[in-house]
Amino acid sequence: MLKPLVSLVGISLVCAVLLATTRTQTADSIHRNREAQTWRLAFDLVGAFATTNLDFASDVLILESGRRLVRGTVAGYAGDIGLLAALDEQQRLIGVRVTRHNETPGLGDFIDVQRNPWILQFGQRPLASVDSVTGATITSLAVKRGVRQLLAGEQ
Amino acid sequence: MGTLKSAALRHNPAWGQLLGLCPLLAVSNSMVNALGMAAASSFVMLGSSFTISTIRAWIPHHVRLPCFVLVIATFTTCAVMLLEAFAFDLYLRIALFIQIIVSNCMILGRIEAFASRQPPGQALLDALGTAIGFACALLALGAVRESLGHGTLFAGMELLLGGAASEWQIDLLPEGRRLIVALLPPGAFIIAGLLLGTGQALARSDKTDHESRETGPDLREVEG
Numbered sequence: 001m002l003k004p005l006v007s008l009v010g011i012s013l014v015c016a017v018l019l020a021t022t023r024t025q026t027a028d029s030i031h032r033n034r035e036a037q038t039w040r041l042a043f044d045l046v047g048a049f050a051t052t053n054l055d056f057a058s059d060v061l062i063l064e065s066g067r068r069l070v071r072g073t074v075a076g077y078a079g080d081i082g083l084l085a086a087l088d089e090q091q092r093l094i095g096v097r098v099t100r101h102n103e104t105p106g107l108g109d110f111i112d113v114q115r116n117p118w119i120l121q122f123g124q125r126p127l128a129s130v131d132s133v134t135g136a137t138i139t140s141l142a143v144k145r146g147v148r149q150l151l152a153g154e155q
Numbered sequence: 156m157g158t159l160k161s162a163a164l165r166h167n168p169a170w171g172q173l174l175g176l177c178p179l180l181a182v183s184n185s186m187v188n189a190l191g192m193a194a195a196s197s198f199v200m201l202g203s204s205f206t207i208s209t210i211r212a213w214i215p216h217h218v219r220l221p222c223f224v225l226v227i228a229t230f231t232t233c234a235v236m237l238l239e240a241f242a243f244d245l246y247l248r249i250a251l252f253i254q255i256i257v258s259n260c261m262i263l264g265r266i267e268a269f270a271s272r273q274p275p276g277q278a279l280l281d282a283l284g285t286a287i288g289f290a291c292a293l294l295a296l297g298a299v300r301e302s303l304g305h306g307t308l309f310a311g312m313e314l315l316l317g318g319a320a321s322e323w324q325i326d327l328l329p330e331g332r333r334l335i336v337a338l339l340p341p342g343a344f345i346i347a348g349l350l351l352g353t354g355q356a357l358a359r360s361d362k363t364d365h366e367s368r369e370t371g372p373d374l375r376e377v378e379g
Contacts, residue, residue, distance in 0.1 A: 004215040004217065004218045007213050007214060007215055007218065007222070010213065011213075011214070011222050011225060011226065014210075015228075015229040018229050018230075018233065019229055019232060022233040022236050022237065023236060025240075026236045026237060026241075029239075029240035030239045033239060033240065033246075036243075102251070102254070103251075105181065105251035105252055109251060112247075114247070114248075
């Protein structure tokens with residue numbers, strides 16, 4: 001009874017060391033890549049903006065034009081979904097982008113603007129009338145809930 | 156050498172054993188995606204085969220599957236992290252599929268049938284053969300689907316190989332003469348079927364193939 005336990009614990013330890021090593025070696029590059037991706041999406045939402053401060057203070061960034069970028073996460077079907085929303089001067093939603101997600105390939109990945117224009121509905125119509133997607137109820141509702149939370153936090 | 160050849164040709168994971176078809180069909184819509192998937196799968200295949208083979212004496216028989224899956228999951232997670240750190244644009248395109256390498260029965264199958272019973276050297280050769288076989292299948296499918304569907308070959312290789320590769324793109328078909336179905340899942344099945352049939356026909360006509368008379372246990376029986 002004890003031997004399988006010891007083996008499993010031993011192998012888990014070896015795996016943990018391997019993972020930790022890879023993680024420390026890649027963490028910086030991954031962080032940089034994710035930030036750059038967020039900025040590409042932000043650029044996509046509000047057009048060019050002049051800031052050299054590539055750091056969100058408490059996940060809100062107020063641009064000179066009075067517009068603001070808000071980011072946050074919401075629990076999706078498979079892990080967290082990272083969201084980035086842009087608001088205009090009157091706190092109205094301009095648009096939303098998903099910065100990262102782990103939703104099911106082919107089913108829940110429609111929230112990625114590169115795969116599907118679904119996310120473009122946000123900002124073009126009231127939040128309540130954004131379509132959900134059959135077969136990916138949890139994913140659709142999670143994104144809507146996340147956007148609602150981001151908006152509530154700003155108002 | 157026999158191990159390598161047998162793993163890559165006779166037991167080719169995709170065409171010989173029809174294993175790992177989900178990633179094969181899902182990401183083979185262009186050469187760069189296929190190459191990324193092949194590289195990640197090879198990394199996981201080689202790493203986990205070698206590790207399992209090295210520690211095989213310490214793995215109790217009745218908990219071997221959790222151990223195998225644990226090791227495979229570790230290497231897959233490492234592959235995802237490496238990809239996200241060093242090939243981010245490609246990561247955005249194929250990361251979701253890289254993550255499901257964990258459940259690729261090709262890898263678990265080879266580890267159960269081979270790596271967990273053989274010394275590390277042999278296991279590495281077998282893993283290399285399997286990886287090469289899988290890569291060939293992916294690249295063949297990727298080449299056909301990209302040239303028919305996108306009308307190009309090697310488009311976007313710079314995502315994986317850096318700036319110099321951006322000039323590799325070859326344009327084959329003009330807009331409007333492309334076969335969009337080749338890029339869609341049904342097209343993947345049709346083209347994979349045609350390639351599989353061609354391979355089988357070639358193998359059958361090659362009666363002098365020594366591989367078919369190779370002695371030793373038939374590993375396919377173990378894998379179900």
